[in-house]
Amino acid sequence: MNTTDAPLKSLDEWEDFMKERYPEPAGETSPPKKFKATDAEKKKEQFRNYEADARPSVREFYRLNHTYQTYEFGQEKRREFASLSRREMGVWEAAEFLNTLVDDSDPDTDLSQLQHLLQTSEHIRRDGQPRWFVAAGFIHDLGKILCLYGEPQWAVVGDTFPVGCAYSDTIVFSKFFESNPDSQNAVYQDRLGVYSEGCGLDNVQMSWGHDEYIYQVAKPYLPMEALYMLRYHSFYPWHRENAYSHLTNAQDREMLKWVRAFNPYDLYTKSHEAPNVSELKPYYEDLISEFFPSKIKW
Ligand SMILES: [Fe+2]
Ligand SMILES: [Fe+2]
Numbered sequence: 257m258n259t260t261d262a263p264l265k266s267l268d269e270w271e272d273f274m275k276e277r278y279p280e281p282a283g284e285t286s287p288p289k290k291f292k293a294t295d296a297e298k299k300k301e302q303f304r305n306y307e308a309d310a311r312p313s314v315r316e317f318y319r320l321n322h323t324y325q326t327y328e329f330g331q332e333k334r335r336e337f338a339s340l341s342r343r344e345m346g347v348w349e350a351a352e353f354l355n356t357l358v359d360d361s362d363p364d365t366d367l368s369q370l371q372h373l374l375q376t377s378e379h380i381r382r383d384g385q386p387r388w389f390v391a392a393g394f395i396h397d398l399g400k401i402l403c404l405y406g407e408p409q410w411a412v413v414g415d416t417f418p419v420g421c422a423y424s425d426t427i428v429f430s431k432f433f434e435s436n437p438d439s440q441n442a443v444y445q446d447r448l449g450v451y452s453e454g455c456g457l458d459n460v461q462m463s464w465g466h467d468e469y470i471y472q473v474a475k476p477y478l479p480m481e482a483l484y485m486l487r488y489h490s491f492y493p494w495h496r497e498n499a500y501s502h503l504t505n506a507q508d509r510e511m512l513k514w515v516r517a518f519n520p521y522d523l524y525t526k527s528h529e530a531p532n533v534s535e536l537k538p539y540y541e542d543l544i545s546e547f548f549p550s551k552i553k554w
Pocket of ligand 1: 397
């Protein structure tokens with residue numbers, strides 16, 4: 257992969273940026289259950305700062321993501337990946353496969369992909385959440401194996417947004433949408449675009465990435481609450497900014513609380529204390545077998 261496709265030193269760079277953008281509320285030792293709303297003015301000011309302070313690599317990543325994530329691109333990627341005909345492997349095996357993703361992250365301070373998954377799921381488990389919630393935490397980023405298929409970073413990670421309708425101004429670096437061909441399409445820039453009021457997110461095409469891919473893989477096996485967590489965990493404009501409510505239906509609004517409950521475990525559980533993979537493996541093998549067959553389609 258060349259640097260045009262991979263401006264980020266590691267996928268973590270995008271996640272670190274999200275953490276700067278949505279800092280952990282002060283004084284919270286465990287994931288907060290609720291986020292405090294800030295007024296629109298303050299938010300706008302913060303936005304400008306995030307954009308101004310972003311590393312050049314992160315800025316370039318967003319430029320590529322916002323330029324190339326078109327409606328048509330998403331259709332093409334769904335045709336390419338939704339048939340799940342690439343591989344057949346177990347969930348733990350997929351986690352080990354993802355762990356072979358070698359990037360330029362700092363081996364002394366950065367956690368491996370498997371360690372991030374385990375930190376997330378272990379925190380969920382320690383909080384006494386249901387087992388399907390722990391399972392969702394463990395698999396939530398397995399869609400990043402798209403990188404191992406040679407997909408560029410901008411088509412794997414990044415906060416997601418609906419395509420085929422107007423972009424919300426709560427999306428960071430929205431100015432980069434100017435170079436997206438969809439911004440020249442009047443239908444795609446309409447408030448509802450190709451959708452209808454309250455049509456439900458299931459009928460809305462999100463920008464393509466690891467969230468949609470893992471949702472497709474896990475769809476037959478996990479309860480709806482978990483599937484919402486997987487599919488929309490990077491949809492920050494919805495779960496943190498309350499945007500796009502005109503596209504949601506009653507089920508989405510009901511499920512939003514689960515997507516929100518998941519987010520702090522994803523965003524704020526990174527510590528340098530590495531989980532012990534071999535010690536945890538038996539618990540996860542058991543948990544995985546409760547929900548998934550020994551091999552699933554990817
Ligand atoms: Fe993710
Ligand atoms: Fe994650």
